[in-house]
Amino acid sequence: MGTLTGRVALVTGAGRGIGQATACRLAQEGAAVIVNDRDEQPAAATVALIEAAGGRAHPVIADPSRRPAAEQLMAAAVAAFGALDIVVNNAGTTRDAMFHRMTEDDFDLVIAANLGTAFHTTYAAMPYLRAAAKAEIAATGRPHHHRKVVMTASVSALVGTIGQANYVAAKGALIALTRTLAREFGPFGINVNAVAPGFIETRLTAAKSAGDALGIPEEQRAHALAMIALGRFGQPSDIAGVTAFLVSPDADYVTGVTIPVTGGQPGGM
Ligand SMILES: NC(=O)c1ccc[n+]([C@@H]2O[C@H](COP(=O)([O-])OP(=O)(O)OC[C@H]3O[C@@H](n4cnc5c(N)ncnc54)[C@H](O)[C@@H]3O)[C@@H](O)[C@H]2O)c1
Numbered sequence: 001m002g003t004l005t006g007r008v009a010l011v012t013g014a015g016r017g018i019g020q021a022t023a024c025r026l027a028q029e030g031a032a033v034i035v036n037d038r039d040e041q042p043a044a045a046t047v048a049l050i051e052a053a054g055g056r057a058h059p060v061i062a063d064p065s066r067r068p069a070a071e072q073l074m075a076a077a078v079a080a081f082g083a084l085d086i087v088v089n090n091a092g093t094t095r096d097a098m099f100h101r102m103t104e105d106d107f108d109l110v111i112a113a114n115l116g117t118a119f120h121t122t123y124a125a126m127p128y129l130r131a132a133a134k135a136e137i138a139a140t141g142r143p144h145h146h147r148k149v150v151m152t153a154s155v156s157a158l159v160g161t162i163g164q165a166n167y168v169a170a171k172g173a174l175i176a177l178t179r180t181l182a183r184e185f186g187p188f189g190i191n192v193n194a195v196a197p198g199f200i201e202t203r204l205t206a207a208k209s210a211g212d213a214l215g216i217p218e219e220q221r222a223h224a225l226a227m228i229a230l231g232r233f234g235q236p237s238d239i240a241g242v243t244a245f246l247v248s249p250d251a252d253y254v255t256g257v258t259i260p261v262t263g264g265q266p267g268g269m
Helices: 017-028 040-052 067-081 103-122 126-140 154-157 166-186 218-226 236-246
Strands: 008-011 031-038 058-061 086-089 147-152 191-197 260-261
Touching: 008 017, 008 067, 008 218, 017 031, 017 040, 017 086, 017 103, 017 236, 031 040, 031 067, 031 126, 040 260, 058 166, 067 218, 086 103, 103 126, 103 147, 103 166, 126 147, 126 166, 147 166, 147 236, 154 166, 154 191, 154 260, 166 191, 191 236, 236 260
Parallel strands: 008 031, 008 086, 031 058, 086 147, 147 191, 191 260
Antiparallel strands: none
16 A cells, blocks of 8 residues: 555646656555646656556646636546545746846746646635535544645745746745645645755756757756755656655645755755
């Protein structure tokens, strides 16, 4: 039996990178996993990985950065496995530019992908998290088990990162939202925490060529590596492991915190 046997988890942006590793890890711990992504093929690939390892997964293709899509995502998620216990708000992206050159589109897209998805997905989960706990409290005096929400912030929001004003605004808001929701949801046994990844090797941090929307220039990558105490970039599994801990019963008395997962980066240790 894994730590999450009998639980149902939803991971947004689970088609690639950190989200894929997290979905696979939660399935390995015994959870049935809803694999959300806005892109169909990557979501199908994650479901195939989980099923090949003997786990249970179901894809839901949606971009939950607006309320109606988040509600459709949630309805499809609950229809698949009949309940929901864990929400990992992982979807996010970057559109880096110096502040004086940042377009309104760069701002809107990054706020929607990082903050909008988490805000609306968590809202849409309320009937399955808060209302379910409330009914259990009415029946027995306490929720049957802790339910969990994890936000994917970034160490960028803790230290401030040049060229990422839109991204740090969104991720900083997620950290503030984590604290507020931890207070609101605490009476219902719903824990809300955040992970703040440092430099994790995915397409967001791959070496960037001129004209690429995603990625980081090679000299910035070398500088980032030099600042990491453990001397290596992080892997998606490094974040997945910390999220797996936060959503497990071992972390039932942890709420409202943001855990930097950076390998020991200044500002993230
Ligand atoms: N890679 C890093 O170093 C790093 C550092 C700090 C924080 N993060 C955060 O971790 C999360 C995952 O990043 P990653 O590096 O794995 O990126 P990634 O691009 O490899 O994967 C992100 C996935 O999210 C999906 N997605 C993006 N916007 C979406 C939306 N609106 N609706 C549904 N799906 C959406 C993408 O299709 C993609 O499959 C993001 O929130 C990112 O900001 C990453």
